[in-house]
Amino acid sequence: MKILVTGSAGFIGSHFVCYALENGHNIINIDKLTYAGNLENLENYKNHPNHSFYQEDICNRSAVENIVFKHAPEVIIHMAAESHVDRSIDCADEFIRTNINGTHALLDASLKYYKQLDNKHNFRFIHLSTDEVFGALGPTGQFDETMPYKPNSPYAASKASSDLLVRSYNKTYNFPAIIVNSSNNYGSKQHPEKLIPLTILNALELKNLPIYGDGKQIRDWLFVEDHVNALFAIISHGKIGESYCIGSDNEISNLDLVRRICEILDKLRPANKPYSELITFVKDRPGHDFRYATNASKLKEHTGWFPRVTFDEGLQKTVEWYLSNEKLRANSNARNRIGLIHEN
Numbered sequence: 331m332k333i334l335v336t337g338s339a340g341f342i343g344s345h346f347v348c349y350a351l352e353n354g355h356n357i358i359n360i361d362k363l364t365y366a367g368n369l370e371n372l373e374n375y376k377n378h379p380n381h382s383f384y385q386e387d388i389c390n391r392s393a394v395e396n397i398v399f400k401h402a403p404e405v406i407i408h409m410a411a412e413s414h415v416d417r418s419i420d421c422a423d424e425f426i427r428t429n430i431n432g433t434h435a436l437l438d439a440s441l442k443y444y445k446q447l448d449n450k451h452n453f454r455f456i457h458l459s460t461d462e463v464f465g466a467l468g469p470t471g472q473f474d475e476t477m478p479y480k481p482n483s484p485y486a487a488s489k490a491s492s493d494l495l496v497r498s499y500n501k502t503y504n505f506p507a508i509i510v511n512s513s514n515n516y517g518s519k520q521h522p523e524k525l526i527p528l529t530i531l532n533a534l535e536l537k538n539l540p541i542y543g544d545g546k547q548i549r550d551w552l553f554v555e556d557h558v559n560a561l562f563a564i565i566s567h568g569k570i571g572e573s574y575c576i577g578s579d580n581e582i583s584n585l586d587l588v589r590r591i592c593e594i595l596d597k598l599r600p601a602n603k604p605y606s607e608l609i610t611f612v613k614d615r616p617g618h619d620f621r622y623a624t625n626a627s628k629l630k631e632h633t634g635w636f637p638r639v640t641f642d643e644g645l646q647k648t649v650e651w652y653l654s655n656e657k658l659r660a661n662s663n664a665r666n667r668i669g670l671i672h673e674n
């Protein structure tokens with residue numbers, strides 16, 4: 331399959347691209363390479379014969395249109411975004427620009443391309459979004475596709491807006507789009523500003539492990555490789571015009587998650603005291619959502635997908651990956667930008 335991916339040098343995008351190339355697909359890759367994009371994430375695949383990379387901004391409609399028409403993809407999968415909640419609280423400008431205007435530009439370029447296709451049945455547009463568009467849950471219940479949108483952060487609001495644009499193109503133009511609302515992902519190659527890599531990397535330098543508020547906020551963690559499998563299941567079996575929630579029932583509080591990482595590190599790289607002694611509670615983030623939990627029943631029913639990696643296995647693999655990546659450990663700038671953390 332010929333697949334055009336936006337945001338392919340980021341965390342999820344790079345996992346998607348590597349998996350796709352390993353499985354014989356053709357990849358056309360658009361990434362602006364913001365602070366969050368890193369071509370090293372695609373290191374072994376840079377010169378792959380089935381891989382074309384364009385350093386481009388999705389807001390540049392004519393450039394994107396040229397790439398789309400030149401390569402004539404069967405699937406466009408849209409992952410490019412500003413993705414860090416804390417940054418959106420600092421300043422939402424880039425979130426509005428990329429997540430809303432950029433999605434709009436990409437949709438217009440893709441629609442123009444779609445309209446002139448002879449074989450329209452073969453084309454799909456997959457839009458990656460987040461469960462954060464649904465807001466926050468109390469102690470019980472799960473997000474599903476029927477929930478109203480109630481985004482609480484500028485990041486979530488910008489993603490919600492992009493979802494609504496994608497939905498409107500499907501309803502108005504019969505544009506074959508599918509929206510994917512995923513829970514928090516974890517795994518290798520995630521930017522060091524996010525909770526799991528930040529905890530591992532700070533611990534290795536014996537720095538404080540900052541936790542917002544009392545650390546009782548709960549997130550539902552999805553191993554990034556399970557997410558990539560779900561995206562391929564959606565490409566093959568997802569129904570046009572639908573949205574799919576993805577999660578893998580791995581609910582854990584931020585505090586317990588950080589403690590689990592400390593326990594793994596105590597075994598793999600013992601220090602002279604338990605890493606958990608580095609845990610430090612810091613002022614809570616404004617509007618911090620209490621709990622996310624995502625029900626993937628519809629996705630399972632429509633596509634047969636199920637998560638394959640348990641949280642214990644996935645977390646162990648993730649910690650081991652960061653331990654073996656000295657280069658990343660050297661780059662402490664990014665994670666110190668705000669001095670704090672967020673789990674997504």
Ligand code: NAD
Pocket residue numbers: 336337338339340341342343360361362363364365366367368386387388389408409410411412413414428432458459460461489511512513514515516521674
């Ligand atoms: P990321 O921040 O790691 O990567 C984003 C990528 O997009 C980077 O490579 C960046 O260079 C690129 N990019 C940003 N602005 C761009 C622009 N204007 N033009 C072209 N490229 C641009 O993000 P991620 O964690 O891989 O997330 C990918 C997608 O999945 C995003 O849409 C995000 O909202 C969504 N999502 C992520 C998670 C998660 O836990 N990581 C959960 C749910 C949904």
